[in-house]
Amino acid sequence: MSTPAPHTPVLLDAVIDALLPTPGERHVDATFGAGGYTRAILAAGATVYAFDRDPDAIAGGQPLAAANDHLTLIEAPFSAMQSELDSRDAVPVDGVVMDIGVSSMQLDQAERGFSFQGDGPLDMRMSQAGESAADFLNTAPEEAIADVIYRYGDEPKSRRIARAIVAARPLTTTGQFANVVRKALGHKPHDKKDPATRTFQAVRIHINRELGELSDGLAAAERVLKPGGRLAVVTFHSLEDRLVKRFFRERSGSTPAGSRHLPPSAASEKPSFEDVGRAVRAGDEEIAANPRARSATLRVARRTSAAPWSGEK
Secondary structure, eight states, rough: OOOOOOSSOOHHHEEEEEEEHOOOOEEEEEETTTTTTHHHHHTTEEEEEESSHHHHHHHHHHHHHOOTTTTTEEEEEEEGHHHHHTTTTSSEEEEEEEEOOOOOOHHHHHHHOOOSSSBBSOOOOOSOSSSHHHHHHHHSOOOHHHHHHHHHOOOOOOHHHHHHHHHOOOOOOEEEEEEEHHHTTTOOOTTTOHHHHHHHHHHHHHHHTTTHHHHHHHHHHEEEEEEEEEEEEOOOOOOHHHHHHHHHHHHTTOOOOOOSOOOOOGGOOOOOOEEEEEEOOOOOHHHOOOOOGGOOEEEEEESHHHHHHHSOO
């Protein structure tokens, strides 16, 4: 049908076991990337609507789409899932899979600026449009930079790093940025983990509005799934996983009464999801073959017949 995907998606077998795609069903791959999940769903005979806000990913998927009438590629963020599917008369769907965060392809391309493993322009934009990491770091107030690094990177020395960033302006490359962070934190070459990792993560999450997109995407999936449809979400760090876990708990009615996370209107809402088993993590064999799988967590929930919750965008 096509050439193999250049990157094997994490927890592929577990995701397909969760979605259980069958011929004639409609599924959404909310994060197309290199198309690994999409290929597996197509192989099961289902139709796939695949989203990605990265134009490079959509361009890379064109040969696969040309070879398969059951694949529709959509260049849009998954927060736009409902409107994009509505416009194609493709609602409701039987399953949605979301693989959250930066893709291996993006990390491997130094020119995209997602990693400090190879020096490149300080970009980090998944959509290749809008404010870049350089724009933010070179113009934002010191306090705003510190807040982003603390909130999204869980970095206790965020203010020290922010001061160093402002003092080193202008920053134009990932190598410059990483070295500023390392110097601010007193990095030693033999340190096991590069201290720039958390700050890079924080800036990337901010630039791409990743947690807001995730919240909006989960709510969109709730609206497009049919009763009995399944939502499978793979996350790679605790901020994402906590958000998904909380969403599933709230929507399944499992949140304890009086939770500060639960909106006041939730008391009148009926559970729109039910959890399907425990969280799934990669085994030793998969981690050995794909080290990125070490931090992956898969959570799955099944859509009930209840109406989508109100108050969501």
